[in-house]
Amino acid sequence: MKKIKIIKNIGCILGIVISMGLMANTGLAGKFPTKPIRVIVPTGPGGSTDVTSRLVASVVHQYLGQPMIVMLKGGAAGTIGMAATMAEKADGYTLVFGTGNHTSIVPHVRKVTYDSLNDFIPVFKVNNDPYLIISRSDRFKNFKQLIDEMKANPGKISFGSNGLYGNGHSMILKIELDAKVKFKHVPFKGGGPAIRSMLGGHVDTAGGLFASAGTLGRYKNGSVNILGIAAEKRDKLAPDVPTFREQGVDFVYQLWRGFMAKKGTPQDRIDIIVDALSKTMKDKTFLRLMKAVGSPPNPLHGKEFKNMILAEHKQFGAIFKQVGVTKK
Amino acid sequence: MEIIDQIIQGMSLYFTFKAVLMVGIGVAAGILVGAIPGISGVMATAILVPFSFFMPPTEGIPFLLGLHKGALFGDSIPAILINTPGQPAAAATALDGYPLAKKGEAKSGIQMALVSSTIGDTFSDIVLILAAVPLAALALKFGPAEFFALMLMGLTIIGGITGSSAAKGILSALIGIMIGLVGFDAVTGAERYTFGIPILQGGVGTIPLMIGLFAVSEVLIQAEKSNKLLSKRPDTAHLKGGKNLKLKEVKTSTRTIIRSSILGTIIGAIPGTGAAIATFIGYGAAKRASKKPEEFGKGSYEGVAASEAANSAVAGADLIPTLTLGIPGSATAAILMGAFLAQGLRPGPELFEANGATMYAIFALLLIGNPIMIVVGWVLTPIFARVVTVRQSLLVPAVLLLCLMGVYVYRGNLADIQVALIVGVFGYLLRKIDIPLAPLVIAFIITPIAERSMKQALILSDGDFSVFLTRPISAGFLLVAVAILYFGFRRKTKNKKSE
Amino acid sequence: MKFKTAEIITGIIFLLYSALYIFWITPTYVTNALNDSSIQTIAWTLRPEALPNLNIGAFIFFTCIMIIQATRSKVDELVELSFNSSFKLLFIIACSFIYVALLPIFGFLTISPLFMLILVYTLGLRDWRYIIGISLVMPFLMDFFFYQGFQIILPEGQLWK
Structure with a gap:
């Protein structure tokens, strides 16, 4: 430890007072948190998950008393970031900011080194967006027309997804099962390109969220139709759009974004984090920013959050099992 | 005149001294950040966007626009000085910029990059302002088949930059394809050549590949020299980075700059193609059209101008699909879009109706950012150019450390550094037997896009290859590709006969 | 070492690697982690090994061209590779x-x-x-x-x- 001290002294001489000041905190005892909390975001820069995590981090430090530092660890559909979280200590100083895709879909179709349900404690859900199926308004008027046309021409209606066995693909697998139809699945790299292709008329339908690629604006000006919404209730943003359940497809998928901690993190520390996050969700600046981004907070924590993930995980497990896709 | 009203209203709101100052600060920050290998413009914008949330829109957005511009030019600085392109797009700049720096003309090389970069940017900004809507409509016409044809055409244009031996150039590209195939297959989900290493599942990272291939191999090439030479001040040190750029050098490259600006703007307006492809196409086209193609790769100002103008022309054009469709054309544009959203501007079809005044002010700031960039860049260039006066035994380790950490920062994974080191050794061996690296990089970038769009097109056509010929845009691209191959071949046989 | 010798050696290494690629690497390391019936019926153009096979074929062809060009080459340059610097x-x-x-x-x-x-x-x-x-x-x-x-x-x- 002496070596570190010497190095630190030199650092101070070099004028790195601020950075060193933050690090020197690490050794002091005191009320949690006594040093910055790191949040691993298992995606690349610029996506909605990254943006949401940075929005939270830019406000939560007021209530936490320590900065929250976003660390992007993308790659391999988020499995690298999740695994990296498992390699850290369960002391509450490292959290992971994931989505339903990371906990409930990816573990069914990818080799993973962790158990997404039992190795992580769901801490706090920040927001969620229902998944949608969209088409150009001159292509399909409603879900029934889509299904009817698919029954007339099996395997001819195309769907642009954000990737193989991703959110969008899982949705149409369920539609195929429940409505007894067959899509022509075209995987894209991300939701944006899929929606662009749909707008250009290259694919018939695409998946997405209200906030993705200007969908809500297009729906409002009438250039696209939202055919179905994967929520339990109709959404305030588009009250005319029926849910999938209303249309005979038992599929609910709200793409949520939230914090999780490694198994074994002390409950009192989790409580402190939850408390700070709850206050953040009521913060005026935060509410304004989240509203502007198009995805207002919808907080959930504790047992309810855990149950939601369990139900979601079970739903996707059942879909992949029925389709006949299993891990070797 | 409602539009004029809107413009005046927007100007009075946004076009303040403070806003212009924020553009300047953004440009300076962008150049500094871009100059660090590994921290790309994308990363810098992503990290700095949250700060803009807490600024009023009249300061936050100008800052980000400046940052976006500065980072693109900043990438060219290490490419020219130490042969370390932090971004694939800057790899074409390194081809001629680094030989210039070795000749002791680092300063004028960077200034050439700055000037052509600014001209390209200005051009595409003007196109964005005048023709955003029709170009966005054109972008929508690009389906999988068109993308594939565009990629093939790009490859044939780039085929002109193979170096001394065509066979070696093609081999380099084929190695690039081999590396580009690593990772999950988009259509079947098969894992290809990952050897069970998790970091390879999404493919070999672009930044580790770039840094390894260019920077690490360059470190090895330098380290090979005798220790006596390495610890002495470089021969060109007394030049202090060399002279300033002459107007003559810009004049002789005018046609090249204009050509690259047009190419960059068109390719940039098509979302998902990326700056690297535009840059290499600009460079390849310039070499084909040049009166002195033999100087390319040996320190040609025209070469630097060709790639930098195309690179920066993408920046403005990138915003076309972002602002008009609400669909970002690149990762940086995606982040900018997030910032726009947080400021209450909603990119997409309704943007100009709802926020017309603000948009015109933003356009004005985009334009004013270009002269600011020239000024800031011109002031900073001599400082950067001093790097060439540092003795190599200090510079080489410092560059290596910076590059390795740049690779780490890319996605916070130490395995990426190992990838970069392995690629570096491989790149060093390729350079030893004169296999050019540029075709490898460009093939590596094109492979995933081309393979995916080809398979998407085939899924949609139920396996019918004629889709590439029956769609007019796609057929047009393929025709151009065939023409380029034909004329290229004819010129080569003619040259041989005349020898 | 003469430059053209280095080229020929590289060519031979490339050919050996191609053989390894075709007979061992591609069959072993193009795998699917899922049991997925839809993949069995997929067209050959969409299969994951289609492009790698095409690519390695071209690679072998151009490697041969490089070797032939090297044997005909009259350039007598040397590759700089001293023991000291390699170490x-x-x-x-x-x-x-x-x-x-x-x-x-x-x-x-x-x-x-x-x-x-x-x-x-x-x-x-x-x-x-x-x-x-x-x-x-x-x-x-x-x-x-x-x-x-x-x-x-x-x-x-x-x-x-």
């Missing part, structure tokens, strides 16, 4: 790998000055003021810049946690 390069690469391996244990700020020190010394500088100066300034400056400027944390040592 130095191997040492630098080995150091880099060890450095990466030690990073997660000791952390960036502890191990980087040492790494820099060894590299600068290996490259022949003997002025200790410079050596120690750059070895300390560079890592601290980087750590400061990355953290203060971008809130990026460079690798921390597990040992000190």
Whole structure:
């Protein structure tokens, strides 16, 4: 430890007072948190998950008393970031900011080194967006027309997804099962390109969220139709759009974004984090920013959050099992 | 005149001294950040966007626009000085910029990059302002088949930059394809050549590949020299980075700059193609059209101008699909879009109706950012150019450390550094037997896009290859590709006969 | 070693690698982690190994052309490869790998000055003021810049946690 001290002294001489000041905190005892909390975001820069995590981090430090530092660890559909979280200590100083895709879909179709349900404690859900199926308004008027046309021409209606066995693909697998139809699945790299292709008329339908690629604006000006919404209730943003359940497809998928901690993190520390996050969700600046981004907070924590993930995980497990896709 | 009203209203709101100052600060920050290998413009914008949330829109957005511009030019600085392109797009700049720096003309090389970069940017900004809507409509016409044809055409244009031996150039590209195939297959989900290493599942990272291939191999090439030479001040040190750029050098490259600006703007307006492809196409086209193609790769100002103008022309054009469709054309544009959203501007079809005044002010700031960039860049260039006066035994380790950490920062994974080191050794061996690296990089970038769009097109056509010929845009691209191959071949046989 | 000899040796290595690629690497390392019936019926053009096979075919063809061109070549250049410099390069690469391996244990700020020190010394500088100066300034400056400027944390040592 002496070596570190010497190095630190030199650092101070070099004028790195601020950075060193933050690090020197690490050794002091005191009320949690006594040093910055790191949040691993298992995606690349610029996506909605990254943006949401940075929005939270830019406000939560007021209530936490320590900065929250976003660390992007993308790659391999988020499995690298999740695994990296498992390699850290369960002391509450490292959290992971994931989505339903990371906990409930990816573990069914990818080799993973962790158990997404039992190795992580769901801490706090920040927001969620229902998944949608969209088409150009001159292509399909409603879900029934889509299904009817698919029954007339099996395997001819195309769907642009954000990737193989991703959110969008899982949705149409369920539609195929429940409505007894067959899509022509075209995987894209991300939701944006899929929606662009749909707008250009290259694919018939695409998946997405209200906030993705200007969908809500297009729906409002009438250039696209939202055919179905994967929520339990109709959404305030588009009250005319029926849910999938209303249309005979038992599929609910709200793409949520939230914090999780490694198994074994002390409950009192989790409580402190939850408390700070709850206050953040009521913060005026935060509410304004989240509203502007198009995805207002919808907080959930504790047992309810855990149950939601369990139900979601079970739903996707059942879909992949029925389709006949299993891990070797 | 409602539009004029809107413009005046927007100007009075946004076009303040403070806003212009924020553009300047953004440009300076962008150049500094871009100059660090590994921290790309994308990363810098992503990290700095949250700060803009807490600024009023009249300061936050100008800052980000400046940052976006500065980072693109900043990438060219290490490419020219130490042969370390932090971004694939800057790899074409390194081809001629680094030989210039070795000749002791680092300063004028960077200034050439700055000037052509600014001209390209200005051009595409003007196109964005005048023709955003029709170009966005054109972008929508690009389906999988068109993308594939565009990629093939790009490859044939780039085929002109193979170096001394065509066979070696093609081999380099084929190695690039081999590396580009690593990772999950988009259509079947098969894992290809990952050897069970998790970091390879999404493919070999672009930044580790770039840094390894260019920077690490360059470190090895330098380290090979005798220790006596390495610890002495470089021969060109007394030049202090060399002279300033002459107007003559810009004049002789005018046609090249204009050509690259047009190419960059068109390719940039098509979302998902990326700056690297535009840059290499600009460079390849310039070499084909040049009166002195033999100087390319040996320190040609025209070469630097060709790639930098195309690179920066993408920046403005990138915003076309972002602002008009609400669909970002690149990762940086995606982040900018997030910032726009947080400021209450909603990119997409309704943007100009709802926020017309603000948009015109933003356009004005985009334009004013270009002269600011020239000024800031011109002031900073001599400082950067001093790097060439540092003795190599200090510079080489410092560059290596910076590059390795740049690779780490890319996605916070130490395995990426190992990838970069392995690629570096491989790149060093390729350079030893004169296999050019540029075709490898460009093939590596094109492979995933081309393979995916080809398979998407085939899924949609139920396996019918004629889709590439029956769609007019796609057929047009393929025709151009065939023409380029034909004329290229004819010129080569003619040259041989005349020898 | 003559340049054309080096080219021919490279060509032979490329051909050997191609054989390995076709008969071992592609069959072993193009796999699907899922049992997915839809993949069995897929058209050959969409199969994951279609492009790799096409690519390796072209690779073999152009490697042969390179070898033929090399045997006909009249250029008599030599490849610079001295024993001394190769040893130095191997040492630098080995150091880099060890450095990466030690990073997660000791952390960036502890191990980087040492790494820099060894590299600068290996490259022949003997002025200790410079050596120690750059070895300390560079890592601290980087750590400061990355953290203060971008809130990026460079690798921390597990040992000190």
